[in-house]
Every structure is written in C-alpha cells, then in structure tokens.
Amino acid sequence: MNTPVTTSRRNPRGSGLRAAAASAAAVALAATGLAALPSSASAAADGIVVQYRTSASGASADQSEPWLKVRNAGSSSVPLSGVKLRYYFKADSASAAYRFACSWAVKGCANITGTFGTPANPTATADRYLEIGFTAGAGSLAPGADTGDMQLRFHQASWASLVQSDDYSFGPDRTAYGDWSKVTAHVSGATVWGEAPGGNGPTDPPDPTDPPTDPPGDAPTLFDDFNYSSHTDPKIGANGWSVRSNPGGPGVPGATWAPENVTFASQSGNSVMNLETSTAGTGASTKHSEILTKSMKFKNGTYASRVKFSDAPRSGPDGDRIVQTFFTINDLKAPMADDYAEYDFEYLPNGGWGEPANILYTTSWETYRPDPWEAVNAHSEVRASYAGWHDLVVTIDDNRITYYVDGQHFGTHGAAYLPERPMSINFNQWLIDLQGQPSTTPRSYDQQVDYVLHVKDQVLTPAQVNAMVGSYRSAGKTFEDTVPGS
Ligand SMILES: [Ca+2]
C-alpha cells in the first residue's frame, strides 16, 4: 500500500503505531498490552464459568455462531483482560482460513478479541480453536457478575459453508445459555474451566515448538551477513531482498524512500549494511530507507539481528524524531482483519509519539484499522539510550512472543498476538515528522545492520543465536536461505 498517510496514521508497509499515541484508543491499547502479561488473577479465577449457546445450530452453516457468557462464581473480582476462552473445532480443510467477528456484546465488541490457533495435539474434532480475549476496556467481573451476551461468530475466509457437526465445542441442542465445559477458560496459561480436547490440557507434554534443549541441526534457516557491494548488487535481489523505492508511509508526507541510502561497507572484514535517513527540514528533502524480503514466508520461530542504533546525526543538527527498526510484517487485508501480523523493534533516539526522549519499543500486533485509528497490540518499552550495537532477538511459538535485547528478556506478549499468516522481514529508518528539529540545515542519521537470522519453528536462546551466527562465520558462509516459500 502506498497511500499517503498523515502523521497521525500509519501505513502497513512500515510501523508507526505510536503515531496514534495521543488518541484514547492507543491509551486503551497500551493498557491492553500490559494486561497481556501474566497476571496474578489466577488465584481469583477458580470460580470462572463459561456459558454457551449456539445461534446457528445446523450441521453445516455459513457461519458458526458460538454465543458466550463468562460468569464469576468465585469470591473475588477477576480482570477480564487476563481471561482467554477457547472454542475448539475441526477445520474444513488443512488450509482453511477463518475470520472472527463479534455481532454484539454487552461488554462492547471493541473490547473483545478473537484469534485462531492450532492445538498442540490435534484431534479428529479439534485441529483449530478460536481464542476469545478481552481488552482492558472490558473491565473486571465482580463476584457473581457475568459478561452478559457475547454474540460471536466465525466463518471461512472464502465464505464457503463450514461443517459444524464435527466440531468439539459445538452443541447443536444448546439453543439457550447453559454451562458448557467444551469451551475452556484460561487465566495466565492455566485452564480454569472446562475440558480441552484429548491431550491438550495444561498438564500435557510440552508443545514440539517449545524451546528445544539442543540447538537445531537442520531447521530451515535464513542467514544473511549482508555482504554486498551496493544497493544495485544483483546478489541482493537474488538473495530475496528488495530495497525500497516506492513512495508512501510511514513518516513524513512527501518523503521518498531512497535505494541509494542503503549502502554496504567492510568493518574489520565483516560487511555491514547502513540505512541512512536524511532531511533538510522539508518533505521533499527527506529521504527514508528500507530493505525487506520480497517473500512473506516467515512465521513461527526465531528472528535475530545485530543492529547499531544512533542517538545523533552523522552530520548536521540533532533532534529529529527518527525511528530505527527491525521488524516482521504482513499485509492488512481489511481494516481489523485478524490475520494481520507484525512484530517490531523500534528505537526512537529523540522521542516522538508523545515521548520526550530515547525509548525502545517492542510491539506485537494482532491487527489495526487505519481510519478511524484503532489497533490491537501489546508492547514493552524501556526509556534509555540504546546508541551502539545491540543483539535483537524475538521468538514466536504457539503460545507467546518473546523479545530479548543483548541476551536480556525485554518483553513477552500473549497468544492473542500470534501470527496467523507468514510475514516479510524488514529493516527501515524514517522520520515520524519534522517537528523535532525545525532547521532547514541538512542532516543525516545512520542505522547499521550486521546480519539477520531466522530459524523456522525453533525457539532459540540468545546464546544459541550467537552460536549459530558464529558457526556460519567460521564456515565462511555469508548467506543461506533454506526456508521454504509459503
Ligand atoms: Ca468443522
């Protein structure tokens, strides 16, 4: 998408979420992110009861319509943002994609999230689940209270009819609300209501994509040490990269994305890529830079890169609201489409998005709507200088997204933010706006990138990442891509 965007909106090509930080929606979002972290609600959640009825009782239907209520039968208040519900079903084919919708809810559809996942141990009646979650805006359930009606539905992305008679959680006779143990409720990863389909309870063996005890030997991998001569080096395209030239957001309106601002230089025998952003204080003089994989084929697994952030321009006056990034992303097929996915490292050396100074964000996106702005994401942040080289790692398994900086845990975001579809891998540097430094004196900022590594479907520790990069280097291998296309 190349639609020009205002500075208060973001374009899915890049990442500019906190551009909307001033809006109430974004404030609610930040709260959502915090609530997605493990909460202490489990002690109070023993009394959670799930009630169910169907509004589409046919053996097959255009849409499945599980209507749900959550009741607090316990003795203390339960924050809904810590509660997840799972409705298990058998997919209509291995490749079938589903879409969630909320028709009406007492708590407000905007406070209810729906994502799809795959059980660790699929059964004949349950190889997918719909997971329902709540934003902070849904509030808490007092003892004895319930959520009221949640009129939910899902359908095939193709709108082909779906078969319900083979779905674990489906109750064709349940046309009025009643307790229903075939929809489970979870708090902080523990099952607090209902019975999961065979082999998917909380005490089951670890999922195969949970952290391996040994570094993987032959997992599909992308490694690139960015050993190129220039942005016109034909190896860049041959190795699957695109250096961006098409206009559009995010960032300063009228700015261009300059392929010539992506350069390569040897540092002690190791090739390093530089993304330069330059401006002389006007849209027309502003040049952003971005490199991204041409293929969206990356989903679960480990992503790692060594990136040098900078706090000051290479030349000229300082103060611009620059964004230095490493992220994965796919395309937003429709506003609030749940199969959108994005995972960001974003460093703002001079603040922006309402922040006065240095801040590093990691953000996991379920989805968003550009206009009017609404987003479903979770983020972690540290307000500090990150000038210099840093090891960035993000891992995605079937349960969570975990970020590390320099080997230290930086943030974990829950299952509601897991990717539904594969993504590209991107690096970019861009200016949020021109309000940080009003001067028209030319200046330019650098972001350097040493390497990128992706290991498909394997959760590596930061130490395992370093070991893998080390073995590529001792083998003299500067590029490998064995990740299959999707
Ligand atoms: Ca089915």
Ligand SMILES: [Ca+2]
């Ligand atoms: Ca999503």
Ligand SMILES: [Ca+2]
């Ligand atoms: Ca390198």
